[in-house]
Amino acid sequence: MxxxxxxxxxxxxxxxxxxxxxxxxxxxxxxxxxxxxxxxxxxxxAAPIMTPAPVAxxxxxxxxxxxxxxxxxxxxxxxxxxxxxxxxxxxxxxxxxxxxxxxxxxxxxxxxxxxxxxxxxxxxxxxxxxxxxxxxxxxxxxxxxxxxxxxxxxxxxxxxxxxxxxxxxGEDGSLGAEAARLMRLQEEKMRLRQLLEEGFDNAQQRQMVEINRLENEVRDLRRLVSERAANRQLILEQRFMVLTGEEWPQLPAEEREAGRMSAPADRPLQ
Structure with missing residues (x-):
């Protein structure tokens, strides 16, 4: 981004x-x-461009x-x-x-x-x-x-x-000069068209590459969020232990869940 x-x-x-x-x-x-x-x-x-002669x-x-x-x-x-x-x-x-x-x-x-x-x-x-x-x-x-x-x-x-x-x-109003000017004008228009198309296509390609990169980042973030959600209770208990040195308090009517899911061994809990 x-x-x-x-x-x-x-x-x-x-x-x-x-x-x-x-x-x-x-x-x-x-x-x-x-x-x-x-x-x-x-x-x-290129053919010379017909312009008014400058003052000497x-x-x-x-x-x-x-x-x-x-x-x-x-x-x-x-x-x-x-x-x-x-x-x-x-x-x-x-x-x-x-x-x-x-x-x-x-x-x-x-x-x-x-x-x-x-x-x-x-x-x-x-x-x-x-x-x-x-x-x-x-x-x-x-x-x-x-x-x-x-x-x-x-x-x-x-x-x-x-x-x-x-x-x-141009100043030369002959048919030959006008025909040459119009031909050159059309050539330059086609050249500009090609340049604009190349620039647009290049920008589109670059933006698609950036979009793909961002989509991969979002995919990784979604996976991390899902992992944290699955380990919510364990993360909270560990955080509470670090802060107080005590175990996570239970509500009066609450029983501890047996066989809590443990955090993945290859990823430290945040």
Missing amino acids: IRLCRGWALVAAAALLALVDAQADAQAGPAAVDAQAPAVAGNAT VAPVGDTAVAKAAQLVQQDAVAAVQRKRPELVVAELLSFYRENAPDLLAEWERRCAQQPDSAESYLALLAEHYASIVKMKDEDPDEYERLLWQQRQESKVRSVSRAIQNLSRP
């Missing part, structure tokens, strides 16, 4: 991170979503923006390390780069475009990371499952954003 609750807590934490991403996309508008698409899609062979910026401006974003990153890292001195930030970033690159890309985007939220977002990532990494020693199997879940959810978010981008007609 504890493992099942922990699993739901981690799912809730991941959902919170995804919700923060969605809110940021809604506030920043389509341009921000498009800016994340290359890091999210992670598919070099001079190289000096690009350098200044990059330096400003780097300073924001450094400040956010320092703030998180003050709160979590045991945290190795390089390992945290490596974890997300491998298992949830879209979340790492979102943090980097915030450092450049929404610096006020960069620190709080990194703190969320750190908290989620810590809740997963601690399982590495406590329950290696659960840790591996959580890693798979992180990768799966990252793929779901990435494909979802790709579908949103492809749902908008």
Whole structure:
């Protein structure tokens, strides 16, 4: 039961991170979503997504923006390390780069475009990371499952954003471009369907395993309760003897039962 609750807590934490991403996309508008698409899609062979061309910026401006974003990153890292001195930030970033690159890309985007939220977002990532990494020693199997879940959810978010981008007609209004866009859109929809089905089936299988384990525990508890009920009188008499050093008192009209059932030899009485 504890493992099942922990699993739901981690799912809730991941959902919170995804919700923060969605809110940021809604506030920043389509341009921000498009800016994340290359890091999210992670598919070099895919057809390019038709989006409005960004406003050209001079190289000096690009350098200044990059330096400003780097300073924001450094400040956010320092703030998180003050709160979590045991945290190795390089390992945290490596974890997300491998298992949830879209979340790492979102943090980097915030450092450049929404610096006020960069620190709080990194703190969320750190908290989620810590809740997963601690399982590495406590329950290696659960840790591996959580890693798979992180990768799966990252793929779901990435494909979802790709579908949103492809749902908008491109600038090139030719029939060929539209046909290619619609074909790619259908492919991404089928990919998302497959990912959702895999995630659902995996969750169902995990929950059935947990249910079977709990049913076995309940079965053992029922057996113990039945054994105690069968040995009720003997348990009470022994407890009374331990507390007082005297024998169990009898009611005036009560006779002691002959041949009382003795406790099982292989199980001490509680």
